[in-house]
Amino acid sequence: MFDFLIHGFGVALTPLNLMLAFTGALLGTLFGALPGIGPINGIAILMPLAYSLGLPAESALILLAGIYTGAEYGGRISSILLNVPGDAGAVMTALDGNPLARKGLAGPALGLSAVSSFIGATISIIGLTLFAPLLASFAVNFGPAEYFALMIFAFSSLSVMMGKDPIKTLIGAVLGVMLATVGVDAGTGVMRFTGGLPELYDGIDFVVLVIGMFAISEILLMLEHLGSDSGRLAPIGRVLVKVKEVLFCKGAILRSSLFGFIIGVLPGTGASVASAVSYTTEKRISDREGTFGEGDMRGLAAPEAANNASAVGSFVPMLTLGIPGSGTTAILLGALMLYNIDPGPMLFSEQPRVVGGLIASLYIGNIMLLLLNLPLAGLFARVLTMPRWLLVPGIALLSFVGVYQLHSDLMAIFLMLAVGIMGYVLRKFGFSLAPIVLGFVLGGLMEQNLRRALAMSGGDYGVLFGSGLAIGLWCAALTVIVIPMVFSGWRRLKASAAR
Amino acid sequence: MSRAADRMLGLILMAVAAAYAVSAARLEVPFAYDPLGPKAFPFGLSALLAVLAVVLLVRPAPGGRWPTGMLLLKVVATLAVLALYGMLFSVLGYVLASALAVLALAWLFDAGIGKACMAAIGMSLGSYVLFTYGMDISLPVGTLFGGH
Known part of the structure; x- marks a missing residue:
C-alpha cells in the first residue's frame, strides 16, 4: 500500500529534485516574507517561470510545492515582527506573536513558530500519506455523475467556508466557470464566447489568468498602501527556542495540527479558517490567566501549527480526487494541467511518480525549511523592509517574462492586463480571488463530466442521482449549505428569546 | 460606505x-x-x-473605498506603463524596455528620481543576467536592433 511512498522517495531524492525542493523552500520563504505577497501570489508569479524551465511534471510540482510550504513559513515573519499579516492565514499569528516581539522575545517567537510549523506540517504529511491512498482507492469508483456531484459539493462548501460573503464567493466561482467555457468546445468543435478573436480559440490561458489576477491586480492594490509603509523592526536577537517552551505548548500544537489537517482536507477551507478555529479553541481551553493576546506562547504556536497543517492537508483532495482544497492548490492543479495531466480521481493511480514524488518531497522540504528558518530568520526578516518601489517593478518583470515565455504575442499581455483590471475591480467589491481560480480550474471538468454522464444515460437526468455515492455527495452539498443557515437562525431565535 | x-x-x-x-x-x-x-x-x-x-x-453589502483623484490617476498611469511595457517588450528588447518600465514604476511608487534610475539600471541588467545565464530563458533582443 505504501509502494507509492518508496517510489516517491526514489523520485524526490534525485539531485535535481533535492535541489528544486531546496530552491522552492528558500524562494517560498523569501516571497512569503515580502510585504503584501502571500503564498498564492508567490506561486502565481513563479509558476510560469517554473514551467518554462522545461522540467518534468513531478519536478515542477516539487518546486512549486516547496514554494507553497515555504511561503507559509515566510508569512509569519511579518506577522510577528511588524504586526502586518501577509495574508489571511497569518492574521491569528500576529495576535500573540507581535506582543511577544514587543516584549523583546522576537527571537524565541520566530523559533517557536518555526518549530510548531514544522510539527504541524509533519503530522499533516503523515496524515496525507496514510489517508490519500485510502481516499484514492475509494475514488476509483467515481463515474462522471459522481465526479459532477463531488464538484457541486466542493463549490457549496467553498461558498460557505471561504470569505465573509457567501454570495460573492459563489458569484466568483460562477464567473470562474464561465471564463473556463471560453474557447473551442471539446465535444462539438464549436467556438464559444471567443468574440471572434483567434487568440481565444484555445480558451483563456491559465498562466495569463493567474498572473493577471494575482500579480497585476496586486500591483494596483499596492498603490493604496503607499506612505503607510512598514514601521520599525523589533530587534530579533538569536532565534532559539527552549525545549521547555515547546513542551509548554505541546497540547496546543498537537490539537491544532489535527484541526489544521482536517480543515485543510475539506475543499474550499484553507489556512485562514484553520488558524482561526485553532486559536479560538486554544483560547477557550488554555487561557485561564487571560494571557492570550498579550504574548502567550501557546497563542502563537496554535495558529502556526494549524496553518501549516492545513496547507499540507489541502493536498489530499487535490491529489486523490482532483478537487483542490484551496486557491493555492487550484493553481498547482492548473500547473499540472499545463503538462496535459488530467486531474481527477485517477490521478493517484495514473501518475504515481508525480503524486509519490510530491508527497516524499514534502517530508524532505519540511526538514529543509526548519533547518533554513532557525538560523536564517534574521536574514529573511531583512526582506520585510523592501520598499514598494523595488518590489513592484520586480513583480512586473517576473510577470512579463513569465507570460512572454509562453506567448510571445501582444494579445496575451493585453489579456493579462484586462484580467488584472477585472481582479482589481472585483477585489474592490469585496470578492476574494481564490473561488474564481477554483471555478476556472474545475469549470471545464465539470461540464465534461456532466455531459459524459448524460451521454451515457441518453439524456436521463436521473443518472446524476443514480448511485448511493452520488446521492451521498448531493446530500453532503445540501448539508453544508443548510447547517450554517440553521445555526444562524437558531442563534437569532435564542437572542430574541433572551430579550 | x-x-x-x-x-x-x-x-x-x-x-x-x-x-x-x-x-x-x-x-x-x-x-x-x-x-x-x-x-x-x-x-x-x-x-x-x-x-x-x-x-x-x-441584500447588498456595504462596499469598500473606491479610488478617486490622485489615486485613480496613479492606477491608470500604472496600467498605462504596463501596457506600454508590453508593446515595447519585443521592439526595444528586454533590457531597454525593462529599464524604462522599472524607472516609471519606481517613480510611480514614490521613489526619488535618483533611486528610480539606480533601480532601473540595476534591475534590468541584473534580471537579464539571471534569466539568460541562470535560467536559460531567451529574451527578445529588440526588433529595433536587428532582433526578431
Whole structure:
C-alpha cells in the first residue's frame, strides 16, 4: 500500500529534485516574507517561470510545492515582527506573536513558530500519506455523475467556508466557470464566447489568468498602501527556542495540527479558517490567566501549527480526487494541467511518480525549511523592509517574462492586463480571488463530466442521482449549505428569546 | 460606505448573464454527439448568475473605498506603463524596455528620481543576467536592433 511512498522517495531524492525542493523552500520563504505577497501570489508569479524551465511534471510540482510550504513559513515573519499579516492565514499569528516581539522575545517567537510549523506540517504529511491512498482507492469508483456531484459539493462548501460573503464567493466561482467555457468546445468543435478573436480559440490561458489576477491586480492594490509603509523592526536577537517552551505548548500544537489537517482536507477551507478555529479553541481551553493576546506562547504556536497543517492537508483532495482544497492548490492543479495531466480521481493511480514524488518531497522540504528558518530568520526578516518601489517593478518583470515565455504575442499581455483590471475591480467589491481560480480550474471538468454522464444515460437526468455515492455527495452539498443557515437562525431565535 | 456599489454590481452581473446567454443561444451547432450539447451548461450558468445577481440587488453589502483623484490617476498611469511595457517588450528588447518600465514604476511608487534610475539600471541588467545565464530563458533582443 505504501509502494507509492518508496517510489516517491526514489523520485524526490534525485539531485535535481533535492535541489528544486531546496530552491522552492528558500524562494517560498523569501516571497512569503515580502510585504503584501502571500503564498498564492508567490506561486502565481513563479509558476510560469517554473514551467518554462522545461522540467518534468513531478519536478515542477516539487518546486512549486516547496514554494507553497515555504511561503507559509515566510508569512509569519511579518506577522510577528511588524504586526502586518501577509495574508489571511497569518492574521491569528500576529495576535500573540507581535506582543511577544514587543516584549523583546522576537527571537524565541520566530523559533517557536518555526518549530510548531514544522510539527504541524509533519503530522499533516503523515496524515496525507496514510489517508490519500485510502481516499484514492475509494475514488476509483467515481463515474462522471459522481465526479459532477463531488464538484457541486466542493463549490457549496467553498461558498460557505471561504470569505465573509457567501454570495460573492459563489458569484466568483460562477464567473470562474464561465471564463473556463471560453474557447473551442471539446465535444462539438464549436467556438464559444471567443468574440471572434483567434487568440481565444484555445480558451483563456491559465498562466495569463493567474498572473493577471494575482500579480497585476496586486500591483494596483499596492498603490493604496503607499506612505503607510512598514514601521520599525523589533530587534530579533538569536532565534532559539527552549525545549521547555515547546513542551509548554505541546497540547496546543498537537490539537491544532489535527484541526489544521482536517480543515485543510475539506475543499474550499484553507489556512485562514484553520488558524482561526485553532486559536479560538486554544483560547477557550488554555487561557485561564487571560494571557492570550498579550504574548502567550501557546497563542502563537496554535495558529502556526494549524496553518501549516492545513496547507499540507489541502493536498489530499487535490491529489486523490482532483478537487483542490484551496486557491493555492487550484493553481498547482492548473500547473499540472499545463503538462496535459488530467486531474481527477485517477490521478493517484495514473501518475504515481508525480503524486509519490510530491508527497516524499514534502517530508524532505519540511526538514529543509526548519533547518533554513532557525538560523536564517534574521536574514529573511531583512526582506520585510523592501520598499514598494523595488518590489513592484520586480513583480512586473517576473510577470512579463513569465507570460512572454509562453506567448510571445501582444494579445496575451493585453489579456493579462484586462484580467488584472477585472481582479482589481472585483477585489474592490469585496470578492476574494481564490473561488474564481477554483471555478476556472474545475469549470471545464465539470461540464465534461456532466455531459459524459448524460451521454451515457441518453439524456436521463436521473443518472446524476443514480448511485448511493452520488446521492451521498448531493446530500453532503445540501448539508453544508443548510447547517450554517440553521445555526444562524437558531442563534437569532435564542437572542430574541433572551430579550 | 453606501450599498450603492453592490446594487450597481448586481445590475452589471445581470447584464453579463444576459449577454452570456444570448451569445450561447446564437451558437450554431451542426451536430452534437451528446444529448446536452454545448449550449445547455452555459444556459445553466447564466441562470445561476442571474439569480445570484438578484440576491445581491436585494441584500447588498456595504462596499469598500473606491479610488478617486490622485489615486485613480496613479492606477491608470500604472496600467498605462504596463501596457506600454508590453508593446515595447519585443521592439526595444528586454533590457531597454525593462529599464524604462522599472524607472516609471519606481517613480510611480514614490521613489526619488535618483533611486528610480539606480533601480532601473540595476534591475534590468541584473534580471537579464539571471534569466539568460541562470535560467536559460531567451529574451527578445529588440526588433529595433536587428532582433526578431
